[in-house]
Amino acid sequence: MFDDLTDLYQQVILEHAKSPRNFRVMEDATCVANGTNPLCGDNYTVYLKMDGDVVKDASFQGSGCAISKASASLLTAAIKGKTRADVELLFDKVQNMVTTGEADESVGKLAAFAGVHKFPARVKCAILSWHAAKSAAQGIAETVSTEEPAE
Amino acid sequence: MESVSESTPPARETAIDWAAYRKDFPILDQQVHGHPLVYLDNAATSQKPRAVIDSLVRYYERDNANVHRGIHELSNRSTDAFEAARKRAARFINAPAPEEIVFTRGATEAINLVASAWGNANLKAGDVILLTEMEHHSNIVPWQLLAEKTGAILRYLPITADEHILDLSKLDEVLTDDVKLFSMVHISNALGVVNPVAELCEAARKKGVVTLVDAAQSAGHCPLDVQEIGCDFLVVSGHKMCAPTGIGFLFGRAERLNRMPPYHGGGEMIATVDYFKSTWNQIPHKFEAGTPDISGPIALHVAMDYLDKIGRENLFKHDKELSQYAYDRLAEVSGCRLYGPKQGRAGLVSFMLDDVHAHDVVTIADRYGVALRGGHHCTQPLMKKLGVPSTARASFYFYNTHAEVDRLIDVVHEIKKFFGS
Ligand SMILES: Cc1ncc(COP(=O)(O)O)c(C=O)c1O
Numbered sequence: 001m002f003d004d005l006t007d008l009y010q011q012v013i014l015e016h017a018k019s020p021r022n023f024r025v026m027e028d029a030t031c032v033a034n035g036t037n038p039l040c041g042d043n044y045t046v047y048l049k050m051d052g053d054v055v056k057d058a059s060f061q062g063s064g065c066a067i068s069k070a071s072a073s074l075l076t077a078a079i080k081g082k083t084r085a086d087v088e089l090l091f092d093k094v095q096n097m098v099t100t101g102e103a104d105e106s107v108g109k110l111a112a113f114a115g116v117h118k119f120p121a122r123v124k125c126a127i128l129s130w131h132a133a134k135s136a137a138q139g140i141a142e143t144v145s146t147e148e149p150a151e
Numbered sequence: 152m153e154s155v156s157e158s159t160p161p162a163r164e165t166a167i168d169w170a171a172y173r174k175d176f177p178i179l180d181q182q183v184h185g186h187p188l189v190y191l192d193n194a195a196t197s198q199k200p201r202a203v204i205d206s207l208v209r210y211y212e213r214d215n216a217n218v219h220r221g222i223h224e225l226s227n228r229s230t231d232a233f234e235a236a237r238k239r240a241a242r243f244i245n246a247p248a249p250e251e252i253v254f255t256r257g258a259t260e261a262i263n264l265v266a267s268a269w270g271n272a273n274l275k276a277g278d279v280i281l282l283t284e285m286e287h288h289s290n291i292v293p294w295q296l297l298a299e300k301t302g303a304i305l306r307y308l309p310i311t312a313d314e315h316i317l318d319l320s321k322l323d324e325v326l327t328d329d330v331k332l333f334s335m336v337h338i339s340n341a342l343g344v345v346n347p348v349a350e351l352c353e354a355a356r357k358k359g360v361v362t363l364v365d366a367a368q369s370a371g372h373c374p375l376d377v378q379e380i381g382c383d384f385l386v387v388s389g390h391k392m393c394a395p396t397g398i399g400f401l402f403g404r405a406e407r408l409n410r411m412p413p414y415h416g417g418g419e420m421i422a423t424v425d426y427f428k429s430t431w432n433q434i435p436h437k438f439e440a441g442t443p444d445i446s447g448p449i450a451l452h453v454a455m456d457y458l459d460k461i462g463r464e465n466l467f468k469h470d471k472e473l474s475q476y477a478y479d480r481l482a483e484v485s486g487c488r489l490y491g492p493k494q495g496r497a498g499l500v501s502f503m504l505d506d507v508h509a510h511d512v513v514t515i516a517d518r519y520g521v522a523l524r525g526g527h528h529c530t531q532p533l534m535k536k537l538g539v540p541s542t543a544r545a546s547f548y549f550y551n552t553h554a555e556v557d558r559l560i561d562v563v564h565e566i567k568k569f570f571g572s
Pocket of ligand 1: 194256365399
């Protein structure tokens with residue numbers, strides 16, 4: 001197997017894609033946001049339960065490729081207990097990592113997505129649920145899309 | 152009737168040196184990610200033979216000038232070559248007259264031209280536009296825009312649940328008296344289904360319904376005769392049949408085109424212009440406003456000659472054999488789901504591997520040098536109907552080989568291993 005493929009599909013990613021964590025609808029969510037990629041049909045809903053400024057619980061539902069699903073799964077684990085500001089900071093770090101390949105130490109397991117930068121067509125897959133989580137945390141309940149719909 | 156095979160009698164399948172034709176395509180001779188390129192994305196766009204590429208260079212090095220309005224030598228040459236391409240296009244689909252060929256950017260623009268120029272003049276609220284459930288977005292969205300404007304209604308001829316072919320038993324039910332237009336795809340880019348367009352057009356004609364055939368996937372792959380099909384309009388995409396991107400054409404029966412208002416306004420499409428009122432040029436120029444793509448039709452001309460030298464009946468046979476082989480081999484792979492008919496498909500195969508997403512399939516195949524397409528193939532409503540977000544698709548052309556299909560199958564097994572399924 002090729003190195004860059006194993007970089008992209010790291011064991012953690014394959015494992016989370018197969019058995020995603022926090023993969024459920026959250027009935028008592030306080031913030032919900034949708035993320036879709038109309039080009040490939042990926043579609044996720046991210047649920048957050050906020051306690052003031054802190055993410056008490058996070059879950060997701062939806063379907064898509066291995067990268068997008070693993071990303072959503074690891075995201076829900078990563079943001080639990082974080083503040084709104086932390087989530088936004090993490091979003092920036094993840095976005096930087098998947099486009100440059102440089103992983104900040106503080107991202108922990110999310111470093112598995114650093115290999116995505118070698119596959120420009122897949123960056124959107126990795127960042128999709130993060131866009132949804134960011135707007136959910138900001139309390140903007142809306143559908144975020146990887147493509148800007150024109151009026 | 153002028154037959155394309157007049158001067159070049161179709162060679163027997165056994166006599167065709169496909170490997171020699173493959174050598175005409177410089178792009179195919181390369182390594183991708185360290186592997187020989189296996190290009191199986193021909194339904195998206197085909198590769199271009201040397202002769203077509205050279206014709207572009209030759210045009211710009213020797214003949215480039217604007218068409219129709221000039222008096223000088225280069226303009227005459229350009230105009231002659233441009234109009235010769237129109238004649239060739241007419242002959243390619245056995246259109247009765249060259250005036251019935253309007254050059255467009257591709258199949259999409261040709262459909263939009265009909266929807267706009269014919270549709271706005273002929274449809275009113277309550278009229279029905281009949282489509283099929285396997286249409287490309289380009290044969291859905293222009294009609295939706297038209298319906299929004301005119302109050303016309305869209306209706307769909309359904310596909311069957313098992314082999315995803317058109318359910319002809321439902322035809323009478325949907326082809327009612329209020330249908331004004333029936334627009335249908337000839338070969339489905341997502342399923343590989345070959346639709347009985349002559350039969351459908353005949354049924355429509357009996358009811359006075361205007362017909363459009365989307366031949367984007369068929370024109371470069373099988374013999375095509377608009378008189379035999381009996382359609383009012385037919386659209387062709389050049390880039391899917393060895394010509395450059397940005398060129399295609401619309402065939403419209405002269406009596407229809409003559410009665411349609413213009414599509415775009417500007418130079419070339421007018422007879423006289425006054426500050427307040429203008430009159431229109433004859434067809435086809437009425438529909439070709441502005442300076443057209445000139446090198447495009449010229450290169451398309453070369454592509455049409457190239458394809459007919461091989462013989463489109465030979466191409467079709469080759470493509471069908473290859474896709475049947477791919478279908479049968481994929482059907483042996485455990486967990487591989489296939490879409491479309493089991494037999495008689497055109498040169499493409501749509502599939503899913505267990506629950507591996509099509510984009511993951513395509514990403515891995517790419518690293519083995521195999522170019523596939525994964526996604527909804529611009530047929531989102533069809534994907535919804537099939538109950539999948541997307542499929543992986545291998546689509547073939549005459550330069551593809553059995554060895555390349557074998558390579559695809561090996562890679563499919565690698566992908567399954569990779570995802571532990
Ligand atoms: C069935 C079908 N119709 C229409 C089109 C659009 O053709 P063009 O790219 O020439 O606009 C395509 C191309 O993807 C197609 O496959």
